[in-house]
Amino acid sequence: MTCLSKISFAKPKGAGKDRFQIMSKKSDFGLIGLAVMGQNLVLNVESRGFQVSVYNRTTSVTDEFIAKHPGKALVGAHTLEEFVQSLAMPRKIHIMVKSTAVADSDRDAVDAVIEQLIPLLAKDDIIIDGGNSFYKTTERRDVYLAEKGLRFIGAGVSGGEEGARKGPSIMPGGPASTWEVMKPIFESIAAKVDGEPCVIHIGPGGAGHYVKMIHNGIEYGDMQLICEAYNIFKHAGFTTDEMAAIFNEWNEGAMQSYLIQISGKALEQKDPETGASIVELIVDKAGQKGTGQWTLMNAAENGIVISTINAAVEARILSSKKKARVAASKLLTGPAVNITTAKAELVKKVHDALYASKIISYAQGLDLIKSMGEAKKWGLDLGRIASIWRGGCIIRARFLNSITDAYRENPELSNLMLAPFFIDVLTQTQQNWREVVSLATLNGIPCPAFSASLGYYDSYRAERLPANLLQAQRDFFGAHTYERTDKPEGQMFHTDWPEVIG
Ligand SMILES: NC(=O)c1ccc[n+]([C@@H]2O[C@H](COP(=O)([O-])OP(=O)(O)OC[C@H]3O[C@@H](n4cnc5c(N)ncnc54)[C@H](OP(=O)(O)O)[C@@H]3O)[C@@H](O)[C@H]2O)c1
Known part of the structure; x- marks a missing residue:
């Protein structure tokens, strides 16, 4: 066993006896992985009065981190043995x-760390995976670690660097009894809204990482919708300063949100070298890490429509094909842009289109969570999930209060659009929403997420869709049978369709 004296204690300059006494006790919490998220989470946990031990594969990172934060209750370990020994039990x-694992059978750095930890831990010690792990991988680890007598929490953490430091939104999944042990630490480090911490026990197994994945899908939708609003303004001749002012103003109203706020701030930013808008200097190729695509795959598996989120993921994919787009721009024609709507009027219309589309994006994401939660019997509480997204995370927004209220009033709500508050908003905004989609389409300005949202709204509210003809086609070529409007539900019919030659 490695002796504790080898651990590089963070001895603060001028630290008194009290501080050293804190350091010589075992730590309340340990964190492995001192990259941007890990470092900030550690500082957050420490700032709430907990002593934290840290370990990073590259030990110089640990040393630099400890040296950078004198006076803090931190213990830096050079080996996992030292790290584990420095923790109070249950660890x-x-x-x-x-x-990086994208399937439950994949192994990645999280598995590597878990494997190294297992021989060093004691029964009932708790491992938390706070990275963006795929929920199926989390389910596999949950079962595996339970067999080893260890407890496991798969926790989605949102809020980026700033959230990790000041208070993220945390979505932990795993056994309720393990959550109870972690609750004091998680509740103290999470963001707070109206005094409520932005963390709840989401559900068993992979439920936490699953909800974080859908959170990211909704985030993709939000970001793309904002970009489409920006693109319409740009084509209508607004300057970046004018657009920044619009987003800043919207951030004072119903659409107040972190993403609207940072979009306004980004548009204000000037390049120090050229004085030009920095946003206009950025190459229009979007990156992505995979949670959006996972959300799409899961929606397909569950048979749930998330067309807005789908459009957002595909918009990123198409944006990345820059060379192909540049070549096509010289060959494929479109209309000349001619927007004559007065600027103030256009701002109001685009506001409404964005607001309505955003509601659809959340309706779809929450519908997927509901469906998956029911299929997995996770017992998810959509109102409480919406409530922990009100602070700390990337999609934090004022209107999450209305979503929380909608599910609190009716926990069985079948679709967010059907809550009285949202029926009202969609009724009020839809004329402008339709006009914006029309205006963009007529001017050849792509608005895939705006139009997918409107298509979802119109399809969802349609008493009769053209799927009758579709059923006829299926029966025609494949004898798939169909139900009739004038006969009892479930009774299937087939027609002997005429033969088609050629
Ligand atoms: N960045 C964000 O805004 C954000 C937000 C939410 C969630 N997340 C998730 O949080 C996790 C951490 O993100 P991050 O951006 O802080 O860091 P990251 O770049 O995803 O990961 C870097 C960290 O992983 C360690 N690592 C990599 N391979 C390892 C291995 N085989 N064994 C042991 N350690 C290994 C690195 O150690 P070395 O220093 O030795 O290389 C380093 O500490 C990820 O799952 C990420 O998806 C990130």
């Missing part, structure tokens, strides 16, 4: 390393 070890 609470938060892993914050790169997660």
